[in-house]
Each structure stands twice: as structure tokens, then as C-alpha cells.
Amino acid sequence: MKLNERGRGKFKPAPDYSVDDVRNVLLEKITEETSSIIDDDDIDILEHISYNRKKFNVISLFSGCGGLDLGFELSGLAAAIGEEKAMEAFKDKEAYAKLRDQSVFHTIYTNDIFKEAEESYKMNFSGSAVQQLKDIRKVKHFPKADLILGGFPCPGFSEAGPRLIDDERNFLYIHFIRCIMQAQPDVFVAENVKGMLTLGKGEVIRQISEDFASAGYDVQYKLLNARDYGVPQLRERVFIVGTKKGLNFKYDYPAPTHGTGLGQAPYVTLEQAIGDLRDNPGPYFTGSHSSIYLSRNRKKCWNEQSFTIQASGRQAPLHPDGPPMEKIGTDAWILPGGPDQHRRLSVREIARIQTFPDWFQFSDGGSQTASENNRLDKQYKQIGNAVPVLLAKAVAGPIAKWVAGELKKRQEDKSREDHMQISLF
Structure with a gap:
């Protein structure tokens, strides 16, 4: 109070x-x-x-x-x-x-x-x-x-x-x-x-x-x-x-x-976690990036650890491939080369980053009328809300x-x- x-x-x-x-x-x-x-x-x-x-x-x-x-x-x-x-x-x-x-x-x-x-x-x-x-x-x-x-x-x-x-x-x-x-x-x-x-x-x-x-x-x-x-x-x-x-x-x-x-093992990197999924990442959330999304860096390098996985497909971190984001001002970043070179991490990739085994399945609700992004978002939400x-x-x-x-x-x-x-x- x-x-x-x-x-x-x-x-x-x-x-x-x-x-x-x-x-x-x-x-x-x-x-x-x-x-x-x-x-x-x-x-x-x-x-x-x-x-x-x-x-x-x-x-x-x-x-x-x-x-x-x-x-x-x-x-x-x-x-x-x-x-x-x-x-x-x-x-x-x-x-x-x-x-x-x-x-x-x-x-x-x-x-x-x-x-x-x-x-x-x-x-x-x-x-x-x-x-x-x-x-x-x-x-x-x-x-x-x-x-x-x-x-x-x-x-x-x-x-x-x-x-x-x-x-x-x-x-x-x-x-x-x-x-x-x-x-x-x-x-x-x-x-x-x-x-x-x-x-x-x-x-x-x-x-x-x-x-x-x-x-x-x-x-x-x-x-x-x-x-x-x-x-x-x-x-x-x-x-x-x-x-x-x-x-x-x-x-x-x-x-x-x-x-x-x-006596500690090195930190696990994105390369070690999802490097083998480059050619077969599975479905991922698509669409534009809001001004809030572009208010900070969303992309880590392959030799780093991911940003925190959010409970939202739209807010998922960017895949390490492609050029790094560039800061152009206070709370303002851009995607060099255009959005096509900056896809979001896929459902399968964020599940790996949350250390779920590959055999773990995530329901998308099974709706035949919902859009793919809507179905995927239900999976992103589950994975992002979970404890690694x-x-x-x-x-x-x-x-x-x-x-x-x-x-x-x-x-x-x-x-x-x-x-x-x-x-x-």
C-alpha cells in the first residue's frame, strides 16, 4: 500500500x-x-x-x-x-x-x-x-x-x-x-x-x-x-x-x-542444443514484429544461451542464423536485411531450450478452424510457462x-x- x-x-x-x-x-x-x-x-x-x-x-x-x-x-x-x-x-x-x-x-x-x-x-x-x-x-x-x-x-x-x-x-x-x-x-x-x-x-x-x-x-x-x-x-x-x-x-x-x-561443465550453447535442427526446425510462429518486440535485442549467437523463453509465439526469441539485430536508438532495434532473414525459434527448438526431450508432445487443441499461428501459440504458451x-x-x-x-x-x-x-x- x-x-x-x-x-x-x-x-x-x-x-x-x-x-x-x-x-x-x-x-x-x-x-x-x-x-x-x-x-x-x-x-x-x-x-x-x-x-x-x-x-x-x-x-x-x-x-x-x-x-x-x-x-x-x-x-x-x-x-x-x-x-x-x-x-x-x-x-x-x-x-x-x-x-x-x-x-x-x-x-x-x-x-x-x-x-x-x-x-x-x-x-x-x-x-x-x-x-x-x-x-x-x-x-x-x-x-x-x-x-x-x-x-x-x-x-x-x-x-x-x-x-x-x-x-x-x-x-x-x-x-x-x-x-x-x-x-x-x-x-x-x-x-x-x-x-x-x-x-x-x-x-x-x-x-x-x-x-x-x-x-x-x-x-x-x-x-x-x-x-x-x-x-x-x-x-x-x-x-x-x-x-x-x-x-x-x-x-x-x-x-x-x-x-x-x-569442476563445472561449460554452459550449454544454442549450437549444442538446437544446431542439428537448422534444416528441419518444424513449425514456427510467423508474422510481423511489434514495436515492443523491436525495443530490445531478441537474437543470441550460436555460442551463447537463449534469452528467456516467453509464453507467447509472437514474443519468441529469434533464431541465431542471419545477421545480428542493430540498435538504432533508445529502445529501438532493426532487423538488417529484412524480416525474411530473422525467423522466430520453432516450437521444437524452444522445447529443446527448455530441456524437454524430443519425444515430449504438446497439444495444439486440435481445432480445424483455428489458424496455424493460433494453434502454435498454444504450444508456445505451454512450453514458455513450464519450468525447464x-x-x-x-x-x-x-x-x-x-x-x-x-x-x-x-x-x-x-x-x-x-x-x-x-x-x-
Whole structure:
């Protein structure tokens, strides 16, 4: 909230509430939101939840086409069968299909309102999860789970008020916490944009951390750059990780695997990622470039990493081939040689840059009347909204390693119990 003062607007920090105060405010707001839900067919859906007691059961909110989920699944597979074997299988659809069920993570429920993204999810995952194509504001009951994943949008975080949850635009954030309080997972992971750290001069992220903590979690957050983990893209995102208070696990963010440091692999370049697609890139978005598009450079060289992949075909970066863009003034660039020498990256190319495997399919809605650009844009949107798979895998790594150890202990404990019962007879 801005103070009523002359001159530059200032953000007013929230009062210094105690943990109990924050929790009471949060519970009151969640109760209010929950009581307003009329459409409720969730009980019937929850009856179809397929738990696997030998794995960590996962809820995926705002699941999209599944970039975050696929990264976690892959990390869980690597923890179970080894890094090299998992990554080799990941390249081939059939090989991966034979092994993916061995992952220590088992998704039981997903939620999103983007129809084409949900279709893509269904096309690429095993199908054991209950998928709910429904506004999260209308979901009254969530299943119990061990882990919750998701990247909640933040439309109302541009100004920090007395409490974020008092702003009705932040309903998605409220319902993410509501799901956590119902499901009571051991761990949750939430992803969001870099700007969250500076909104309200840091007041937004402080309140978010307080609210998650009041739900019974130790909360931390960190800004990670995708290129530091083998993704050929400059993409910075905040990852908020919460672990249940008293849990015998402390999450440590993964150290960068790529860069110029000692022992790090070199950054992955566009040449390495999409160089082989020069002659067969697949369909790409066509059309004019707006003044907004031409307000900055959109083209990287082959030996660099891509600009951040946007959730829009029209805003897709330019392919490295052709002459570089030229700056002619403040926020003004041109395309030397004309637009014909500057095509946008294709759907297949941006999927590679987001580190999706080639076998991953993206639904275009299947409309026979929509234009090609319209159908392609649905795919660009899904891919651009996704968390890069290898970045998600890196974030999941410490959790997967801990889960694998916990599952092994459970199995050993069960074996000892079974042995004792046999001995009694």
C-alpha cells in the first residue's frame, strides 16, 4: 500500500505479527475462501486417488504441461537407479517408459485450467494421476500427499499491503497454501518469477515466507539461473522450499553444475542444443514484429544461451542464423536485411531450450478452424510457462536423495517387523 505522501510512492510494510497472529489471519481468510466454494465434486474424484505406499506421493498445482513434474520424476528415477542410467533412458521414449515407474516420486493429483496443457500432460505421463481441469478456487478438497509442487501466479503482488492475503487478486497464492494445509506434505516446492524478490522492496517475499511458515513449515527461498544447471537459456526463477517443522531433513539448494568455476561443465550453447535442427526446425510462429518486440535485442549467437523463453509465439526469441539485430536508438532495434532473414525459434527448438526431450508432445487443441499461428501459440504458451526440466531436476535432487534414503529405511524396518512376526510363530 502506498503512503499518502507527496513525491515518490513508498511501500508500507506489514505489522510485525507473531507466528500465531499470521496463522490466525491466514486461517480466517482460508476459511472464508473455502466456505464460498459451492461447486464441489471433489469427494468423488478423491475416491480415485491411487496412492503408492512405497513412494513419495505428489500433488502438482498449476501443473501446466508438466515441466516441473517431469524434472522431479527424472530426479526421482536417478535416485533409484543411478544418474547415468536414468539420463540415458530419458533420451528415448520407449526406454524411459520402461523405467519411469521406478522413480521415488509418484504423482497422484494435478490441477490446472489450461485445457491444452492438461491434454499435453495426459499425452506424456503414465496416467495414474487424477487430473482435474478446474479453477483451483473451486476445489474444496485436496488429497493427502507427501510433496506438493507448483508455480503460483502473482497478479496482486505489485504492491505490498498490510497483508498479501487481504488482496483478492492473490487468491491463487491463498489456495496454494490452503492445499498445503489440507494435504500436510513433508515438503513443498513453489516456483515464481525473479521480480517477486523486489516487489514491495522485499515486502512481498517476506510476507509469503511468513504465511508459509505459519502453516507449519521451515521456509527458504533462492534465485536460481537455469543455465547454471545445463539449460541453454538465461532464465532466473525463485524457488521457495518448505519442509515440515521437526522433519529430519534440511533442504540445501543444489550447487551450480555448469559455468566457469572449478569442476563445472561449460554452459550449454544454442549450437549444442538446437544446431542439428537448422534444416528441419518444424513449425514456427510467423508474422510481423511489434514495436515492443523491436525495443530490445531478441537474437543470441550460436555460442551463447537463449534469452528467456516467453509464453507467447509472437514474443519468441529469434533464431541465431542471419545477421545480428542493430540498435538504432533508445529502445529501438532493426532487423538488417529484412524480416525474411530473422525467423522466430520453432516450437521444437524452444522445447529443446527448455530441456524437454524430443519425444515430449504438446497439444495444439486440435481445432480445424483455428489458424496455424493460433494453434502454435498454444504450444508456445505451454512450453514458455513450464519450468525447464533440467532445472526442476536439479532442484529436486536433494529431496529425491533424502526420499530414497527414507524409503529404504521404511523397507528395512518392514522387513525386520516381518521377520519378528515369523519368529513368533
